[in-house]
Amino acid sequence: GQPGPGQGPGGGYGYPQPGQPRQATWTATVGPDRAYFMAMMQRSGPEAAGLNLPAYSPEQQLTLTGPQVTIGRRRHSTGDTPDVDLSVPPEDPGVSHQHAVLVEQADGSWAVIDQNSTNGTTVNGAEEPIQPFVPVPLRDGDRVHVGAWTTITVRRG
Template structure:
């Protein structure tokens, strides 16, 4: 699993993908989302109940919290106010 979020300033805990660095995206929750590798080596995205939601490929609606969404090579994961993460398979 790969965690996406912002470092907790009080505890120092940091996600694997820490979006709390400059320029910090204030719309990203501390525990925003997870990327989970599936047995067939594909990836799924899970929103962890974030405040501002998580969208895939520019969709207007956020994905449902805690429901895995399959991803494919080249998909764009939108978190926070302006952050986009592009999925690439090796």
């Protein structure tokens, strides 16, 4: 059992195999976004007048792992907690309990699907929300906007 020429220890495991590209790792950074908040306030009705951008909120960083990553707020009655829980202080009041999901695609990339949320989901600062239940493919650096001030920036590692 000596490894053959060109084979690493362990029979080549842990090394990229020819014709099998390593899936890229995607990460998401979640945090308040002042520019998105200001634009959202200009479009909103009087019910948004009392909202204030939190003075400080630490960004959450997570690695996207398939098949999906749920975005929303914890439901206190059932204890259901989404993967990205925006009910932690400062709670984003514009986020639905089941707001959106990030879904891994066959090629290893990701798409966002709005779950028919109350306030909608936008991508890259667009004014029009995406259609509910329709996957929108994401590229490296795309920004997914949910709630009153939350932006989720996806990066391909």
